[in-house]
Amino acid sequence: MTTTNIFDEIQRALGPIPLGPVVGGKPLDGDGVIPVVDPATEEVITEIANGTVAEAMTAVGVAHQAQDAWAELSPRSRSEILRRAFDLMTQRAEALARLIVLENGKALPDARSEVAYAAEFFRWYAEEAVRLGGVVEHAPAGTNKIMVLRQPIGVSLLITPWNFPAAMATRKIGPALAAGCSVILKPASETPLTALAIVAILAEAGVPDGVVNVVPSTRSNDLSSALLDHPLVRKVSFTGSTEVGRVLLEHASRTVVSAAMELGGNAPFVVLPDADLDEAVAGALVAKLRNGGSACTAANRFIVHASVADEFTQRFAEAVRCLPVGPGLDQATKVGPLVNAKTRDKVAELVQSALDAGANPVTGGSAPDRVGYYYTPTVLGGVPQDAHILSQEIFGPVAPVVAYDDIDDAVALANNTEYGLVSYVYTRDLRTGLRVAERLDSGMVGLNRPVVSDPAAPFGGTKQSGLGREGGHEGMLEFTESKYVAVEW
Incomplete structure (x- = not known):
């Protein structure tokens, strides 16, 4: 048809x-x-x-x-x-x-x-x-x-x-x-x-x-x-x-x-060292790839404790690799095309800048050779903390993972942006999670939740x-x- x-x-x-x-x-x-x-x-x-x-x-x-x-x-x-x-x-x-x-x-x-x-x-x-x-x-x-x-x-x-x-x-x-x-x-x-x-x-x-x-x-x-x-x-x-x-x-x-x-947004997805990785990976899939990553609330930077960063990255990449990509009207499709060529090309440029800075393409990392404005769902490991991609709103199916050593470092990385729309935190410790949530400079926080939007809740951000x-x-x-x-x- x-x-x-x-x-x-x-x-x-x-x-x-x-x-x-x-x-x-x-x-x-x-x-x-x-x-x-x-x-x-x-x-x-x-x-x-x-x-x-x-x-x-x-x-x-x-x-x-x-x-x-x-x-x-x-x-x-x-x-x-x-x-x-x-x-x-x-x-x-x-x-x-x-x-x-x-x-x-x-x-x-x-x-x-x-x-x-x-x-x-x-x-x-x-x-x-x-x-x-x-x-x-x-x-x-x-x-x-x-x-x-x-x-x-x-x-x-x-x-x-x-x-x-x-x-x-x-x-x-x-x-x-x-x-x-x-x-x-x-x-x-x-x-x-x-x-x-x-x-x-x-x-x-x-x-x-x-x-x-x-x-x-x-x-x-x-x-x-x-x-x-x-x-x-x-x-x-x-x-x-x-x-x-x-x-x-x-x-x-x-x-x-x-x-x-x-x-705009540049949402950090903070994984604390005690986080349930099954929950964190499942949440990351939704927070990053809902709407193909084209959302101001999409997780944009995955800030993961060094003790679990490799395991999280590999498990996340395995889950992303299994997602069917294709026309949105196909029943099997989980990730559709981006809206236009300009958006796809911007995503490709950001990924290339991360690779040039030393990031590893754990999965994806390119646009497929096919009709339509597609970009392969991508997980980047070993992203340097000063990489250009971490300061930009990606608006596509790309997840850069950066490691940190302690909570103060994680909060500093999360807040190191002109944006302050939403943040995500994963931890088993509610007290620690709430303390981190209070320190994050954003208008909304998803604590062990990958979606915050609700018609009954006030939606909006801080800073720019x-x-x-x-x-x-x-x-x-x-x-x-x-x-x-x-x-x-």
Whole structure:
């Protein structure tokens, strides 16, 4: 079956997917087209209209017009719409998963997990929408009451990446709608189809026209610049690289737009000398190779005590070597292709730099000679502590292992990065594990767990891994302003 036929089959299961910008519930023409490519075959799946700056400006006006009515809708009504969106996503989970695989390349089990995770943001914020409380206190001087209200911040620009095209959209749309905000979604041009399918589901669930608008475009810089300069845009929520995040923050400062940034990561996976190696290797497989390593939360540096480093490396490599690599839609595949040639080539360059520095390719270490943007799952042993690869976000199926001698050394190595998103620690001693977790400079820690993401938990990092939190109650508060009313009664 051809790539185009698979897409047609997915559309029959999902319903029609708009192929271009949708503003105020209406499709727009764009200017030119974006070819959406299947990373497994390098074939064009379909073409969508390429959104323009003018269409983005139209979206701001439409979102602003829809804002007040959506904010005034009862929290219970917003909640029920989000719950319907959860139900629809769940009913169509398999078709959505196949769509993600088609345009992103990840293995089908990873895509299924993503859809379940993505849908949960609609369910979680359906429940949170009715819990947007304020406070009333007596002023210490006794002169008045202090009343604090939480009000929607207003029109919000949501910019999402290609690696989790469903989850990164719902993780932003869910809390924004729950708080009473209208939004403009700018999905990654590599994976726009999933975002467009989710926007169609939201419309079917009852979201009024104009509340959720989507403008896929290859003109990312021009669109974001124009939108951040628009006086009606009051929030930007971005997930992507730290490099792009810095540019957006600088631009947002011009009009003092509230910014939430979920940026890059360089997650250490620390194995203490007493760790259960069976558990550590199993955890490493998930923390590194979930989503093919294309995740900001992916374990990026394996910092293993010297007494167990060789054994861990060999066992990890044996497990990695057994993983079937192939097209994500094949049932046997565990690791699919990377999203495009640029990403694959970057991974190859990082591996070569580690080999040049003296690392050993215990398994993998090259791109296979085949159609598609594949890179062989790789474990590198004996990586020097100052190797270039340890300072970079790999975003691919490559695991560099570096040895250390004591816990202080491990913590120093783990914290030796500009990033601070997530860390992983494996140990049998809970007290030691918690002490190490407190010393790690990251916003999240997985203690004997390879996955930390949860819609009910605050997701975010320290240092240059971002600002603010997504998920949990905090995720909804990101889309609100506090208003203080001084009153006597």
